[in-house]
Amino acid sequence: MSKNFIITLVFAFVTQAFYAQSAFDKYDGQDDVTSVIVNKKMFDLMSKVKVDASDKETQQYINLIKKLDYLKVFTTKNPKVEADMKASADKYIKSAGLEELMRVNDSGKNVKIMVKSGASDTQIKELLMFVDGAKNDETVLLSLTGNFDLNEISVLTDKMQLPGGTDLKKASKGKK
Numbered sequence: 001m002s003k004n005f006i007i008t009l010v011f012a013f014v015t016q017a018f019y020a021q022s023a024f025d026k027y028d029g030q031d032d033v034t035s036v037i038v039n040k041k042m043f044d045l046m047s048k049v050k051v052d053a054s055d056k057e058t059q060q061y062i063n064l065i066k067k068l069d070y071l072k073v074f075t076t077k078n079p080k081v082e083a084d085m086k087a088s089a090d091k092y093i094k095s096a097g098l099e100e101l102m103r104v105n106d107s108g109k110n111v112k113i114m115v116k117s118g119a120s121d122t123q124i125k126e127l128l129m130f131v132d133g134a135k136n137d138e139t140v141l142l143s144l145t146g147n148f149d150l151n152e153i154s155v156l157t158d159k160m161q162l163p164g165g166t167d168l169k170k171a172s173k174g175k176k
Helices: 003-022 040-047 056-065 079-096 150-160 165-174
Strands: 033-039 068-076 099-106 109-117 123-132 139-149
Touching: 033 040, 040 056, 040 068, 056 150, 068 079, 079 109, 079 123, 079 139, 123 150, 139 150
Parallel strands: none
Antiparallel strands: 033 068, 068 139, 099 109, 109 123, 123 139
């Protein structure tokens, strides 16, 4: 292999990883957008909390957050921002090579959950959820990266009370 090819390959991977981190960052701090961003450092701090060994659910939660790198959640009710979020999510889904895990259309609310698989069927490197809000509902864009098992997600949604968490919970139960 030529040196230029290797450099190009490395650049492509670095660019893709960088894009994953910055694709939705434009919504952070934007008017009409509520954002929650949790990074690896915070997950590490959260995982050091002492828990009662008999509390299995909290122990599962601690085990999961050790595997997470980033959680980004953006919500809005502004129609212009909603349209931009949808376009950004669609573009990112194509460029990042995410696969559809599930899609739900319920009373005008559209939920798409996309994933990038890891070593096994239930192992996930990245999860992207986009909830296209029905009239008067929030639009939610959620991005979760790390190396975790899809079946663990319901524990996360219970403990962190994430927007769109009930839809995520359905996805974790649906894929076995």
